[in-house]
Amino acid sequence: MGFWIFGRRRRRARTAARAAPTVAGHPPAPATPPRAAAPVFEEADDEATAAVPVGDLPGGARAEEFATGPVGWFSRDEIAGLTEIDDSRDLARRVGMMMPGASREEVLFRYHLSRSVFLEEYELPVLPQSANRLMALTREPKARIEDYVKVIEPDPSLVRAIIDVANSSFFSALQAVTSVDRAIVRIGLLEVERIALIHTLRTRLFRIAGFEQMLDGLVRHNVEAAVAAHCIAKRSGAPPADAFLAGLFHDVGKLVVLAIVGDVQRKLDWSAPVPLVDSAFAAFHVPVGELACRHWKFPDPICATVRSHHAPQRAAGSPLDRAVYIGNRLAHELAAGDEADFEAWSDDPVVQAARLDARALSALFDEARQALAPYGFPAPQPA
Numbered sequence: 001m002g003f004w005i006f007g008r009r010r011r012r013a014r015t016a017a018r019a020a021p022t023v024a025g026h027p028p029a030p031a032t033p034p035r036a037a038a039p040v041f042e043e044a045d046d047e048a049t050a051a052v053p054v055g056d057l058p059g060g061a062r063a064e065e066f067a068t069g070p071v072g073w074f075s076r077d078e079i080a081g082l083t084e085i086d087d088s089r090d091l092a093r094r095v096g097m098m099m100p101g102a103s104r105e106e107v108l109f110r111y112h113l114s115r116s117v118f119l120e121e122y123e124l125p126v127l128p129q130s131a132n133r134l135m136a137l138t139r140e141p142k143a144r145i146e147d148y149v150k151v152i153e154p155d156p157s158l159v160r161a162i163i164d165v166a167n168s169s170f171f172s173a174l175q176a177v178t179s180v181d182r183a184i185v186r187i188g189l190l191e192v193e194r195i196a197l198i199h200t201l202r203t204r205l206f207r208i209a210g211f212e213q214m215l216d217g218l219v220r221h222n223v224e225a226a227v228a229a230h231c232i233a234k235r236s237g238a239p240p241a242d243a244f245l246a247g248l249f250h251d252v253g254k255l256v257v258l259a260i261v262g263d264v265q266r267k268l269d270w271s272a273p274v275p276l277v278d279s280a281f282a283a284f285h286v287p288v289g290e291l292a293c294r295h296w297k298f299p300d301p302i303c304a305t306v307r308s309h310h311a312p313q314r315a316a317g318s319p320l321d322r323a324v325y326i327g328n329r330l331a332h333e334l335a336a337g338d339e340a341d342f343e344a345w346s347d348d349p350v351v352q353a354a355r356l357d358a359r360a361l362s363a364l365f366d367e368a369r370q371a372l373a374p375y376g377f378p379a380p381q382p383a
């Protein structure tokens with residue numbers, strides 16, 4: 001196994017990267033550096049997915065459009081060949097031969113992370129009961145406020161989050177509410193679900209020591225994409241609640257990959273540089289994110305949307321996929337704080353399919369910026 005296979009895969013990936021269309025909102029993935037260069041970090045874009053080869057996806061997740069190998073990472077076959085090596089020195093020597101020029105730590109990091117993904121050696125967090133039950137209630141037409149209160153009251157931190165939003169300036173009212181039922185009346189049942197989901201993603205699912213700031217940034221990006229996707233869905237006929245949910249979890253794969261990064265770093269007692277972590281996101285976050293959503297039993301359309309959020313040809317075909325794909329692009333603009341040159345978005349097949357011109361995109365950008373306020377993520381104002 002090894003040297004020549006890895007080289008062949010990298011050459012194939014380089015060719016594919018040159019031919020691949022630009023991922024929306026991002027420059028094309030950079031070509032892999034020469035094999036002899038050290039260290040072998042790709043300057044992976046935040047979002048551009050280097051992708052996983054057909055048939056190599058963890059957990060049977062489907063992503064047949066991914067035709068190239070995970071650039072700079074190990075394939076499932078390579079991992080299978082290496083798992084039979086018991087001796088750690090022998091393993092280090094073998095993987096080192098596959099990536100000449102890279103440091104021992106980097107090669108082992110790439111091996112252990114790839115192994116964890118392909119052999120599913122990581123554990124996905126459990127979705128809290130309260131989030132699951134609230135999602136079910138919002139899809140139940142006969143659900144009453146009392147049903148919501150029963151789910152929320154046993155969860156003090158969720159109670160506090162809902163009351164805080166109800167008393168925020170966004171829902172400006174003269175009198176502060178102090179009970180869940182009054183808070184629900186003020187903000188509405190659908191808003192309760194959104195707050196509960198954000199609260200879950202922010203506080204319940206992932207705690208990764210040493211990566212708190214990066215985790216906060218990733219959660220914030222997901223919230224911004226959810227809000228933007230929700231705004232788009234309200235105009236386009238996509239189910240707004242689904243657009244919010246899919247937007248909120250579209251990059252959850254990055255949170256899972258980050259948790260694996262934390263585990264591998266501890267195992268190796270070595271800290272990966274940020275470009276290497278970004279490269280891991282690019283290689284694995286889409287299939288791992290889809291797998292996580294299936295694990296949490298999210299409806300099929302949500303999982304499909306997570307899968308397609310970097311695949312314009314696929315995303316163009318469905319109103320929900322379009323809302324999340326464009327919501328993701330808008331979220332990057334919201335984070336930048338500056339309004340984009342939306343005229344330049346007219347080349348994007350998803351924007352074309354959604355029939356959004358520059359003026360409509362600009363209006364959506366403003367609407368999403370305002371709509372972020374209740375969630376404690378006010379978007380930066382333009383200078």
Ligand SMILES: [Fe+2]
Pocket residue numbers: 047250251285309310
């Ligand atoms: Fe992504």
Ligand SMILES: [Fe+2]
Pocket residue numbers: 047221225250251328
């Ligand atoms: Fe994203």
